[in-house]
Amino acid sequence: MLPMEIWQGLLIPLLGTGLGAACVYILKRELSVNVQKALMGFAAGVMVAASIWSLLIPAMEGSAEMGRLAFLPAFIGFWAGTLFLLLLDHVIPHLHLDADKAEGMSCSLPKTAMLVLAVTLHNIPEGMAVGVVFAGWLSGNADITLSGAFALSIGIAIQNFPEGAIISLPLRAEGMNRHKAFWAGLLSGVVEPLGAALTIVAASFVVPVLPYLLAFAAGAMIYVVVEELIPEMSAGEHSDIGVLTFAAGFTVMMALDVALG
Numbered sequence: 001m002l003p004m005e006i007w008q009g010l011l012i013p014l015l016g017t018g019l020g021a022a023c024v025y026i027l028k029r030e031l032s033v034n035v036q037k038a039l040m041g042f043a044a045g046v047m048v049a050a051s052i053w054s055l056l057i058p059a060m061e062g063s064a065e066m067g068r069l070a071f072l073p074a075f076i077g078f079w080a081g082t083l084f085l086l087l088l089d090h091v092i093p094h095l096h097l098d099a100d101k102a103e104g105m106s107c108s109l110p111k112t113a114m115l116v117l118a119v120t121l122h123n124i125p126e127g128m129a130v131g132v133v134f135a136g137w138l139s140g141n142a143d144i145t146l147s148g149a150f151a152l153s154i155g156i157a158i159q160n161f162p163e164g165a166i167i168s169l170p171l172r173a174e175g176m177n178r179h180k181a182f183w184a185g186l187l188s189g190v191v192e193p194l195g196a197a198l199t200i201v202a203a204s205f206v207v208p209v210l211p212y213l214l215a216f217a218a219g220a221m222i223y224v225v226v227e228e229l230i231p232e233m234s235a236g237e238h239s240d241i242g243v244l245t246f247a248a249g250f251t252v253m254m255a256l257d258v259a260l261g
Contacts, residue, residue, distance in 0.1 A: 002200065005146065006134050009153045010193040013130060016157030017123075017192075020164025021185025030173040031165065034241055039162030040233035041242035044225045045249025046159040047126070053257040054133055054152045055218035059211040061143040062136075073211035080212070081219025085125060089227065094118035112171055112184065119167045119188040122228060125220030126156050127195030132213045134196070135203035139210060151260035155253040160189055 031039070059074040066072065093104040095114035102114050109117075133152050136144035168185030172178060203213055233242030 002197065006138070006200070009134055009150050010130060010196045012150070012153040013126065013156040013160050013192045014186075014189050016160035017164040017189030018186045020161040020166075021168040021182045023165040024168045024172045024178045024181045024185070027165075027169060030169045033236060034239065036166060037233045037235075037239060037242045038245040039166060040229050041245035042249035043159035043162060044229040044233065044242075045246040045251070046155050046253040047221045047225050047229070047249075048246075049250045049253035049257070050129060050152055050155055051218035051221045053254060054148065054155075055129060055214045055221075058133075058136065058141070058143045059214035059218070062141060062211040062214070073209075074215040074218075077212035077215025078219035078222075081125065081216035081221075082223045083219075084216070085220045085223040085227075088121060088124070089223075092117060092121055094121055112174070112176065115167060115170065116184050116188045118228075119163055120191050122224040123160075123163075123189055123191050124195055125217055125224060126160075127192035128199045128213075129217035129221060130156060130192065131196030131199030132203060132210070132217050135200045136210055136214065138200065139203070141210065145260075147260040148257060151256040154260075155256050156192070158252065159249060160192075164189065 056074050056078070059077060060070050063070040063073045089103065091105055093102055093107045093109055093114055094117040095102045095111060130149075130153050133144055133149045137146050137149050164185045167188050168181045171184050172181040176184070199213070199217075203210060230242075233246070
């Protein structure tokens, strides 16, 4: 059984998704293009900062005994995470926001289901990231503190808020009732605590590969940022809003990790 504080940390990101999805009860229409770009940029900034401070740096610090080769576990893990997400991207059918053509294997799923799958797909590395950091704390890794693990959970929750809104509000705009749109947005984030819990269990059996797992989660998150979030925040008419909110998200996550970690 996992300690209660671990479950609290794993559920914080889902709370962020749920609060974002609850926007269907407050807002009457879909978010404007500029607001969506701003939220995508903020989420991208949070994920990049989390990948560096919460995952890659601890991965290299945890391999310090390797001397000049301390980068190797982070290098290998990062590439493994990138290729893993690339594989999922080509296998799982999903539809990105404002896209007309679905990606992944061809199927007959409705558009709403594939929109939810798109968000679920990029929630997988976030759940793994939270899980592997808490696993590092449980294993007694001196480079990972409980407050630092909670900082990552809070940072992911902050960037999950817009994700919940971005998935539920378009569904509501297409005619789905508020309750169903809310649950669709919330369910897209359920994979995070589940993935985090499974990652903790796996890491408990293979503690020596913790640096690889930390970097694996980082590679998966950076893949999502480059493949999905940055193109979406830059699509259409040129705007600097995505860049500015990226910087805001990056600095918020950096401050959380350094201040609490």
